Amino acid sequence: MTSIQPGPESGTNQPLRPARPAPESVQPSWAGALRQELFASRTDGLVSVLLILVILAAALGLLRWALAQAQWAVIQANTSLFAIGRYPIQQQWRLWLLVVLVAGLSGVSWGLLRAFPRADRSGEIWPFNDRLAVVLLGFLAAWLPAALALGLPLQLRWWVITALLVTMRCLAGSWGRSLPSRLVRLVPLSWPLLYLFGMVLIAGGLGIPRVPPSEWGGLLLTLLMASFAILLSFPIGVVVALGRRSSLPLLRWSSVLYIEFIRGAPLITLLFLGQNILGYMLPGGWAPDRVWRAAWVLTLFCGAYLAEAVRAGLTAVPPGQLEAARSLGLSMPLALQRVVLPQALRIALPAAVGQFISLLQDTTLLSLIGLLDLLGTARTVMANPEFLGKNAEVYLTLAVLFWCCCAALGLGSRALERRLDPTHSPV
Amino acid sequence: MPSTQPMIEARGVQKWYPNGFHALRGVDLSVSKGEVVVIMGPSGSGKSTFIRTFNALEEFQEGSISVDGIALSNDLRNIDAIRCDTGMVFQQFNLFPHLTVLENLSLAPVVVRKRRRTEVETQAMALLERVGIAEQASKYPGQLSGGQQQRVAIARSLCMEPRILLFDEPTSALDPEMVGEVLEVMRGLAADGMTMVVVTHEMGFAREVAHRVVLMSEGQIVEEAAPEAFFTNPQHERSRQFLAQIL
Numbered sequence: 001m002t003s004i005q006p007g008p009e010s011g012t013n014q015p016l017r018p019a020r021p022a023p024e025s026v027q028p029s030w031a032g033a034l035r036q037e038l039f040a041s042r043t044d045g046l047v048s049v050l051l052i053l054v055i056l057a058a059a060l061g062l063l064r065w066a067l068a069q070a071q072w073a074v075i076q077a078n079t080s081l082f083a084i085g086r087y088p089i090q091q092q093w094r095l096w097l098l099v100v101l102v103a104g105l106s107g108v109s110w111g112l113l114r115a116f117p118r119a120d121r122s123g124e125i126w127p128f129n130d131r132l133a134v135v136l137l138g139f140l141a142a143w144l145p146a147a148l149a150l151g152l153p154l155q156l157r158w159w160v161i162t163a164l165l166v167t168m169r170c171l172a173g174s175w176g177r178s179l180p181s182r183l184v185r186l187v188p189l190s191w192p193l194l195y196l197f198g199m200v201l202i203a204g205g206l207g208i209p210r211v212p213p214s215e216w217g218g219l220l221l222t223l224l225m226a227s228f229a230i231l232l233s234f235p236i237g238v239v240v241a242l243g244r245r246s247s248l249p250l251l252r253w254s255s256v257l258y259i260e261f262i263r264g265a266p267l268i269t270l271l272f273l274g275q276n277i278l279g280y281m282l283p284g285g286w287a288p289d290r291v292w293r294a295a296w297v298l299t300l301f302c303g304a305y306l307a308e309a310v311r312a313g314l315t316a317v318p319p320g321q322l323e324a325a326r327s328l329g330l331s332m333p334l335a336l337q338r339v340v341l342p343q344a345l346r347i348a349l350p351a352a353v354g355q356f357i358s359l360l361q362d363t364t365l366l367s368l369i370g371l372l373d374l375l376g377t378a379r380t381v382m383a384n385p386e387f388l389g390k391n392a393e394v395y396l397t398l399a400v401l402f403w404c405c406c407a408a409l410g411l412g413s414r415a416l417e418r419r420l421d422p423t424h425s426p427v
Numbered sequence: 428m429p430s431t432q433p434m435i436e437a438r439g440v441q442k443w444y445p446n447g448f449h450a451l452r453g454v455d456l457s458v459s460k461g462e463v464v465v466i467m468g469p470s471g472s473g474k475s476t477f478i479r480t481f482n483a484l485e486e487f488q489e490g491s492i493s494v495d496g497i498a499l500s501n502d503l504r505n506i507d508a509i510r511c512d513t514g515m516v517f518q519q520f521n522l523f524p525h526l527t528v529l530e531n532l533s534l535a536p537v538v539v540r541k542r543r544r545t546e547v548e549t550q551a552m553a554l555l556e557r558v559g560i561a562e563q564a565s566k567y568p569g570q571l572s573g574g575q576q577q578r579v580a581i582a583r584s585l586c587m588e589p590r591i592l593l594f595d596e597p598t599s600a601l602d603p604e605m606v607g608e609v610l611e612v613m614r615g616l617a618a619d620g621m622t623m624v625v626v627t628h629e630m631g632f633a634r635e636v637a638h639r640v641v642l643m644s645e646g647q648i649v650e651e652a653a654p655e656a657f658f659t660n661p662q663h664e665r666s667r668q669f670l671a672q673i674l
Contacts, residue, residue: 324521327482328535328587329511338534342525420525 066396074390075397076149078381082397085217085372091209094201095220096157103165105194109187111172113419116184125173134169137162195231213291217372219401221291225373226360226405229298233359236299237306237352238341244311255307262304267362270297271369294366302359306352313348314340346420353413357406374398432460434591434622435481439490442476442646450476451487452646458591461620465633465654468643469669474626477643478593481624482506482513495590511539514584518596520576522568528555528579529564532586540587547586554582558612574605578612585616592616594625628673634658642666 039045075082084095114130117123141162145155176184202224204210216224243255262270274297275290282296317340325335345352367376378394381387387394435458442451450473458464466474479485480492483499483506492499494509523531532551536542555561558578560571568576577597584592594613598606610632617623617636627633633640633654640657642650642665650663661667 318519318521320517320519320521321523323484324515324517324523325535327484327510327513327515328583329507329539330535331507331539334538338538339523343523346525 065392070393070396071390072147072393074381074387074393077387078377079148079150081377081381082218082374082401084220085377086215087217087220088211088215091211094208098198098201100161100164101194101198103161104168105187105190107165107168108172109191111169111174112176112184112187114173115176130169134166137166195227213289216291218377219374221366221371222360222363222373223405225291225295225298225363225366226356228295229302229359230356232299233302233306234352236303237310238345240303240307241310241314242336244307245314259304259307262301263308267297267301268365268368270301271365273297275369290369291371294369294371298359298363301362302355305355309348309351309355310344312351313344313346316347317343346417349413349417349420353409357409360405360409361402374401433457434460434462435492435494435624437477437480437490437492440477440480440487440492441489442473442480442485442487450646451480453490454643454646454648456641456648458622458624460590460622462639463617463623463625463637464639464641465637466624466626466641466643467628467633467669468649469672472643473646474643475595478595478624478626479515481591481593482510482515484515511587512590514587514589514592516577516580516584516592516594516597518600520568520573520580520600522576522580522583524568527565527567528560528571531568531579532583535583535587551582551586554585555579557615558582559608572605573601574608577601577605577609581609581612581616591622591624594623594627596626596628598627598629630658630673642669644669 038048084092087095110130114123114125114127141159145158150158200206201208202211202216202220203213240255240258243251244259246252246255265273271294274293278293278296321339321343322335325339326332330338363373364375366373367379370376372380375398378398382391382394435456437454437456440451440454441449443449454473454477456464456477466478468474476485480487480499481494495512497505497509499505499509522528523534526534529548529551532554533544533547536547536550537544552561552564555564558581560575560578560582563571563575563579568579571579581592581597597613598609601609606629610629613623613625613632614636625632625637637654640652640654641648642657642661642663644665650657650661650666652662657666658670661670
């Protein structure tokens, strides 16, 4: 018989045990983590080895084809066609100017983001990822124009543009804090202005000669259509999502009707339908040709799906938030604008970006209604007898281009998500 | 000490929920300036619904309520005016998670009262000092403990300089060890002469701070008495049952 006795450490006046560092199994070293992840048991090890072999074989095969067999002349000879389609040569300075402006403003914004970290964080001016990005940019600027066999003047232009971006990034990162705050607040505002100015540069007007949309093509057309649809569908999505939750029956019903109509039909059908009926539905100057009609269809299409994403976000904001805002005297529009929507949109962001990414890819459907977007351009190039049978090279280039655009969207959205997340905070 | 000037005057308030439930069945209550009224009652007795009618978070169908001389009606301007003067502290804090503590406090004074941000922030810092969390001003609500969040919520209400503060079970969602710090802040407010209507089950607080305790049951007021009399010698059978359950 043993009586229950307090153990040696459970006496009433024993000091509390202090924290001690975690054992290695909790925070393993780099090599230790690799061993734990890939070769924890015999089966794990076998699966890992097999997978590594398969991946290596596929990668080696692709590499051997890309370096030895593939004939990249089809891309090199059509760089300009893939980039901008049949945009007139004597007007191309407008596009270069736009690229320069975008690079400069990107550099400034990037630097300012680092110079003004969030209130509760200590931000580095040059985090590791940024240094990596600059190295990558430098490599791309040095290698890509050469690989595309661009003329030396063109290569030089890309070097200068990259240098401009990096320089602005450095300047804004180092001196951003000493700029007057009014100037800094202008920077986010300058992006929509630049977009409008870019539209004028591309399309003409305000004294510069017009370039009709039928002459836009390639990556230019793809990006233009996608960005137009993304930017305009956003306000549409928010308004329709609010409309669907409104207490006004007419507003609610028309929102539901719009969403369900768009979601009930395939995009390609809507694109063909739009070519035929949008001319009757929109004011005269809005949809004068095939390109603009397609742009509106893409916008309305994306808007309906976005409305559902935003509605999910609105539903996820606890009703107490609106009550708290209202009880502080905020009117309904103010409460939505300052309290509910910022939270709802943050929640909707991942779904919205997923929507934007699929929209970007859906722009390839434009080739089916006869527009020369990236895919449309690719098809004309492949139909050229000079480059017959070079499909693999062309499609791989297209895939990489789309992958880059989508990766940029995804990276940007994840960075935005982290910046907006009030609970994610490094210690 | 409370004066005789009425801050809240509720007469015969009747409310039905859309599903037909009769939540308030003719409630009368008058709260004087500087008075602290504690409302108790079993869950479902309508006490939260009742104080939420004071700033029009809940509609009512019959009867009348006037707050600081302004009658609650469907006129939106009246509702906004009353809401500006009536602070509300919620059980779940309802801080704005996307704003820092300081921004939580300064949002309404800046966008509703159109005051200068610098001036509001000075006042907000003084209020945070008063509730004892000035050093957390630049943190986000999610980084604070429940007790700290509720103190921020109280400071946020105070930043609008309300004449009345309504508390809807302010300590019910808190861990026991954090209840004290919130009650301490509320005690200080009562001592400064703030008019307060508090739905709570904190007996100690009611005994010590309240001028009057009101017991609600099934949508009506059953008993209304000074705290000492209410806790030691309840008149109504329903009050005795309730006290027996929470003691």
